[in-house]
Amino acid sequence: MKRRTLLKALSQISALPLIGMPMMSRAQTEDSYTGPLLLQVQADGGWDVTSYCDPKVNQPGEKPITNWSVTAEPLSAGGINFAPFANNQVFFEQYHQKMLVINGVDMQTNSHSTGVLHNWSGRNSEGYPALTALFAAQQAPTLPMPYVNFGGFGATENVIRYTRLQGNSDQLRQILEPNLNYYYEDGGQDEPVYYTSPEQLDLLNEYRRARYERLRQNNQLLSREAQNLDAYVEAFENRTTLKSFVSYLPASDEIIEDTPMIYPNMKAQVQTISAAFSAGISCSADLRLGGFDTHDDHDNQHAPLLSYLNESIDLIWQLAEAGGYADRLTVVIGSDFSRTPHYNSQAGKDHWPIGSVIVMQDNPAWGDRMVGETDPLHNVKHINPTSLQPDEAGGSIIYPRHVHKALRQLVGLNDTALDQRFPFNGTELFSFFS
Amino acid sequence: MKAAMTISLKSLALLICLLGAFASAHASFTLDVDGDGTQEPLTDGLLVIRHLFSFTDQALIQGAVNEAGTRNTAAAISTYLEANEASLDVDANGEVDPLTDGLMVIRYLFGFTSTTLTQSAVASDANRTSSEAIEAYLASISVGNSGGGGTSASSYFEDAVSDVILNNCIVCHNASGPASSTPLIYLSSSDENYLASNYETLRSYIAGGGGDTLLSRAQGVSHGGGAVLNSADEDFGILQEFVLRVESESGLGNGGGPGGETPSAYFESTQLLAARETLRRATILLIGRNPTPAETALLNGDEESGLRAALAQVTRDQAFPQFLTRAANDRLLTDAFIDGTPIEQSNINGNGFYPLGSNAQAEIQAQESEESFHWHKYNHWRWGLARAPVELIAYIVDNDRDYREVVTADYMMMNYAVNDFLDGGASFELGDPESLIYCNEMPNEACIDYRTFKPGYHRGQTVLDDQLEFEDTESQGRQITAHSGFIDYPHAGVLNTQAFLNRYPSTETNRNRARARWTFYHFLGVDIEKSAPRTTDPVALADTNNPTLKNPACTVCHQVMDPVAGAFAHYGDVGYYNESWEGLDSLPYNYKQEQPDPASSDTFVAGNAFNVENESYGPNYTLEAELTVGTVYYRVTFNNDYSDEDGDRNARFLSVTVTGPSNQEIIEFDALPEGTTTAGCGGPQSDGYWQYCPGGVLIPVSISEAGAYVFELQAAGQQYGDEPVHLVVSLDTDVEGADRYRYHEGDIWYRDMRDPGFLGLSAPDQVPSLAWLAEQIVADPWFAEAAVKFWWPALMGQEVASAPEVLEDADFEEKLALFEAQNLLITDLAEAFSTGINGGSAFNGRDLIVELMLTPWFRANSAADSNAPSSVLGTRRLLTPEELEAKFFHLTGFYWGNWKDDFSVWTFDARHTKLSDEFKILYGGIDSRNVTRRPEQMSAIMFNIAERMALQSACEIVARDFERPNDQRRLFVETEVQTTPERRFLDSVSVSMSNTDLAVVAELPATLDSGEYLVSLAFTNSDGDNQGHRAARFSQLSIIQPDGSTLTIELESPPQGTSFEGCSGQATAGYQQLNSNCAMNVPLNLTQTGNHSVTLYAAGQQYGDEPVQVSLGLLAALDNQDELRSQLALLHQKLLGETLSIEDPEIDASYSLLTETLDYRRSLGGKHVDQWPMSSCDNHLWGISPLDNTDLNGMKGTWVTVLTYLMTDFRFLHE
Secondary structure, eight states, X not given: OOHHHHHHHHHXXXXXXXOOOOOXXXXXXXXXXXXXXXXXXXXXXXXXXXXXXXXXXXXXXXXXXXXXXXXXXXXXXXXXXXXXXXXXXXXXXXXXXXXXXXXXXXXXXXXXXXXHHHXXXXXXXXXXXXXXXXXXXXXXXXXXXXXXXSSSOOOOTTSSOOEEOOSOHHHHHHHHSTTEXXXXXXXXXXXXXXXXXXXXXXXXXXXXXXXXXXXXXXXTBOHHHHHHHHHHHHHHHTTTTGGGGGGTSOOGGGSOOOOTXXXXXXXXXXXXXXXXXXXXSOXXXXXXXXXXXXXXXXXXXXXXXXXXXHHHHHHHHHHHHHHTOGGGEEEEEEESOXXXXXXXXXXXXXXXXXXXXXXXXXXXXXXXXXXXXXXXXXXXXXXXXXXXXXXXXXXXXXXXXXXXXXXXHHTTOTTSHHHHHSOOTTOOOOOTTO | OTTTTOOOHHHHHHHHHHTOOOOOOOSSOOSOTTOSSSOOIIIIIHHHHHHHTTOXXXXXXXXXXXXXXXXXXXXXXXXXXXXXXXXXXXXXXXXXXXXXXXXXXXXXXHTOOHHHHHTTTSOTTOSOOSHHHHHHHHHHTSBTBSOGGGOOHHHHXXXXXXXXXXHHTTTTSSTTSTTTTSSOOOOOTTSTTHHHHHHHHHHHHIIIIIHHHHHHHHTTTTOTTOOOOOTTSHHHHHHHHHHHHHHHHTTOOOOOOOOOOOGGGTTTTEEEOOHHHHHHHHHHHHHSSOOOHHHHTTOOTTOHHHHHHHHHHHTTSTTHHHHHHHHHHHHHOTTHHHHSSOOGGXXXXXXXXXXXXXXXXXXXXXXXXXXXXXXXXXXXXXXXXXXXXXXXXXXXXXXTOBTTHHHHOSSEEEOHHHHHHTTOOOOOOOOOTTTOTHHHHOTTSOOOOTTOOEXXXXXXXXXXXXXXXXXXXXTSOEEEEEOOOOOOOOOBTBTTSHHHHHXXXXXXXXXXXXXXXXXXXXXXXXXXXXXXXXXXXXXXXXOOSOHHHHOHHHHHHHHHHHHHHHHTTTBOSSOOBTOSTTSSOOOOHHHHHOOOOGGGSTTEEEEEEEEEOOSSSOSEEEEEEEEOSEEEEEEEEEOOOOEETTEEOEEEEEEEEEEOSSOEEEEETTXXXXXXXXXXXXXXXXXXXXXXXXXXXXXXXXXXXXXXXXXXXXXXXXOOSSSOEEEEEEEXXXXXXXXXXXXXXTOOSOTTSOOSEETTEEOOTTSOHHHHHHHHHHHSHHHHXXXXXXHHHHHHSSOOOOOOOOTTSTTHHHHHHHHHHHHHHHHHHHHHHHHOGGGOOTTBHHHHHHHHHHSHHHHEEEESSTTSOOSSOSSOOBOOXXXXXXXXXXXXXXXXXXXXXXXOTTSTTSOOOIIIIITTTTTTOOOSSSOOOOOSSOOHHHHHHHHHHHHHHHHHHHHHHHHSOGGGOSSOOSOOTTOOSSOEEEEEEEEEEOOOSOEEEEEEEEEXXXXXXXXXXXXXXXXXETTEEOEEEEEEEEEEOTTSOEEEEETXXXXXXXXXXXXXXXXXXXXXXXXXSEEEEEEEEEOOOEEEEEEEEEEEEOOSSSOEEXXXXXXXXXXXXXXXXXXXXXXXXXXXXXXXXXXXXXXXHHHHHHHHXXXXXXXXXXXXXXXXXXXXXXXXXXXXXXXXXBOTTXXXXXXXXXXXXXXXXXXXXXX
16 A cells, blocks of 8 residues: 555544654754664554454454454455454555564463563563563663653663653743743744853752762662762753754644543554654653454444554654664564453453554564464464474464563664573574564 | 671682691481581691592591591592592682682581671582572582482472471462462371372482573562562572572583572662751652751660651651651552542432532532532542552551551541541531632531541432432432441451542453552552463463453463452442342442353363244254263253333243154143253243343253254244344253353352452351451461562662562672561561561551661662662652652642642642642652652653752842841841841841931941941832832931940941942932932941941831831951851751861852852842842732842842752752
């Protein structure tokens, strides 16, 4: 599908305007980050991959897995199968070349909190950070907002601090340059009015640094105070390029408005982080969309959510192209787990531990493929780590740790000190990305 | 005493030397080395240590042997000790060492215990690490015992371990207990052969490599029962010793379980905050202010009793409930309904459950003649419901009520709106319409503050039944004209508040399990989701045959969780009580109508499903089965009934033909045999049996001959739409069969779940199950522990540590030590809480909060040495936006961003501020729904927010504070704005001049020493426009000296050294005129000491109604570092909590900043704090009071910079 066709289709679905794209003339600062970028899209509550990227044909004598498959067959775009549900067709046809779909990932739980923990940290015990946290700590810990979290899973395990943001540019704009009071018009020009002079700010920073040095010299500090003190000084030292963010932030009337019954506003999150990536002040982020826990009226609730999710991912790539960083971006999309391959008495679907993960880059060599596999009733299969084919004897069930191990290699974290600090010992390396 | 009991390595060596240097294998080793029947340190102990130092012969035994003993020769003793050397490996590291094992033997024989026994004597690679385990081991090889070193694991189990199991484990680890699906199932002491059975159970588990897991589970690691034993417990030592013995006997390497630091030693290398600093930190965190002198006066040095009294006094502050509600919401997250989507139950538009509210709304709609308008009371009702849980908790704690009421209260907290709509019975006082601006909008309604909550009783809900009648009004509101009686709501504290039920809503498949999970979490301190490993078995996961009741992989959690879910049986998905039609239960319609799956029966024989598309009878729907002699029950059910005005779907049954090995029987449905039962609506018609709605027929069939049978059903379907009629036929040998799990008339709970109950107890039918559950919860020791955990995060700034889960993690030991240390405190504090802390009443929440602040976890402030625990503890945690806002408010008197002190009708707390609203999430706050966890460290964005707050408000804080009389100031009480490093302010007088004739306008008496002074004459209100302007004319100063003489200074020609600040004077013939806000400083050289009087002759040039404002000030030309440093020290103390002398290096630094800034401002030459385009003086009270931003000597601006520095300091933002 051509881009224009996609956009038309998207606009028909959500009246999504192509707004909020940073102007290409906005110059990045000298200190802006130009390395690889990582986005995790967290579909909270447990998405139904049989209505998405692991479509199933209903089996004779079994309860219907999905209602759509009563009258329709799974579709495919390139090497990827998908369910003819929501606006999947538009989405997958547009983006199949950018994506690798890993099906049959066993989250080993039906519990939301454990599923979230497992999927996003790589293990179902606490103590490991999010991949995005590790990535930021490795790539660019001194950026003003190296790691941004919009409210989803964001364990850091002290390898880095996260910056909590919302998709609200007006609030952000106020504080990116805290000394700026307002602008007044003078001869057709906007002139700034400040709270204090640059000389005074410089003097304050000089005294703050000296104060930090004196406090830090105390060798009796307990670790909490020491860590918080370090975080504090890094916060004010690393903020110098924050104000460059202002020119990339969409104006308040450019922020895509909330969609009824969908929370939180993921598109606004996308706009905000895109501005941060464009400004070169961030290198990783977790986006979050809730509502996928559809225990009743599943189809009617899930369809708009998946459509919205697809639109949000589309927006990620649109803005990445416009921002000139698409070739540096990796996007990981996943959820707590999936939903039962049958409906309950309320037309809902309950928890099912076998899920999927989608990884996207800008037309990678490993793209346009589906790996991993589930059986016709959406049960897990053993997969050979090398051939990626079903192999009951020599294969392994794909667990999140396998996905994380491969992802760490993909984004350049393997064999780093951080990788070794949070190891996946005894875990096969699946050749997902080769 | 402790020191005297210490045996160091040094003294040991001395002991060995002084006593000189000069020993048969034994089947059962004891420490009675010389065989005299006793064990003594200076004989047996010394012999052990000498032997381990390789002493032999006389050097081994000299002066250390009881000649009367059975082993009194060096050879005998050497032989005995060599033969039993393995038993001397006290710390179980695989080696026998004199300075570890030997030292501990002799210390033990001297009577040392605990850390005095083990300090610096346990090898780094030891597997027996805790003093308890080592004591237990040494006791086992002591005289009187059977000889531990040689004692078998079996004997040791009988002697010691069995009691540990019976006392700690068997309550869950029994055949029907919560841990029945684990490998460790024990028999009770009343069971036959329980000792042998329990021994073998535990032994085989350990021999199978589970020793480490056993010990870590006992400590709480991945253990459904939480931490049962602490490594400091004697019982843990026994268990650890047993593991070592079994592993040894099994040929396994000694594991001994995780070691780590013992909890009692956790704070040995830390120093605590002094009482005064603890009080300050607590007061800031609880209510945002510094302690009052009265509170501080309750301190008695560093005595704990004084600190406790002072802390308790702080909790009497009227702001304390705000801490309580905030802390409670951080756990319950019910404030999600305050700003976001409201509680579903709060929709009262024609709501049959709440007729009082619905009719009130319809009435107001009629009054307003429109359906949609902003009715404040509706907002107040929504907020009132949302806040009920946290207000209840705050009410209980703040009024010293029994904390157990948190779940057992037979009332709920209501504001006036909730009270009105739920007929709560509480009474509220009328408020002031001037301060409650919403009252002015609807003057016909009672003006009551919606933020006031009182206990009331929910008597406002009815049930939906035939008595419910509606009438739509012209204004579109729906009036409820008739309904059945109001429910006597069975309150159970927080548990059945609408907000709690709605925050954790249910579904037909969730069945209150989320409510159960969070009940366990909040009120029993147990996170069920973390407590047990979940199945990874695909077969178990795919199990649809009621796995939560039957599949062991699932029951491990569900047998604990589901009975509690059942206790919520009466509450529907969003929390209405008995929400089903007729109000008898809250079971969903689908469940009630659903036909059971025959295969779910344990006695299921065979089944088949058919689609019946024909409307006339036939063909035969067959079911084949091998049957034995007896009765079998043939069932046919119709499951997909549907109808509308266009048609109806029904099923019809004519006959079933039963063909056996040698006979055939035809059962006609119009003459069903005795014992047949039917379900759902249906009955015989002229042409067979018609089934109109979901249900079916169950027919007993007598089988007299075993063999293969065929059942052939003649059925027809009355079609509707495209979907055929679905029929299911089955055979079961039990008449109940699958009906066992089907809804029966009168049920209130699902039959395919466990009965309502709690930890093995069933809820009685006669009492409300949730109130019964609450009573069980508060009777459980976990409730008190949960209370400690509930308040912990708000005070400590962190969640209670959870047990680490992965033994291989590099920081496992550290995390386990942290967990154990916290758990020990929590257990002890919970015990005290449940009986009364320090002699107080049992379950007093205030006492608990105070006691938490007395613990090292709140007070650990610095490391005494480098061995301080490396885990995250200590002071200086990041303040939350709410805490920072409270601190800011108490220091300044206003809220950042709350302009003009507006009452916001759109926010629950009635004020819109930067920190609590606009930047709340960005500064680390929570919205209780999407963002529920607070960050613990600062980000660049957060620093910018803090800096903006300081930059935007420091000017106003400084200017406003200097406007106040000195004794009413909040910050600047040690100095005056006129004081500079070179001039000390002495006194001043301000006057208004409306006359234009020169006259005496001000007199200033002062007692002065001889010396150099300045008289400062300032003009402060020079406003004007093109119609005119205001000016001040200063003519003469007249100084009456102590001897009566007068010193006169003509100001039109002032003496040399006179200076102007902010302007230049305009000298005329008779006076000096100042045309703009500025000051002239006139030098004054006094030669006498004593009482002086300074008189000012002046006049004003009027403009408008406001007279000319001038001030006459007297300053001494002195070095004023000390005064300014004192002021700086005060600011450091008030803002940062630092108590510093004025010579402290930090004060040096701040003073240096002050002087550098003053020099800079003087270089600018301005006369206002805000100097264009640096406009830094906002005024939050702009509509109420103007702000004096004149700054003639630069000191206001200087203090602004100093305050900005301090308000962005680490210690301002972290407490």
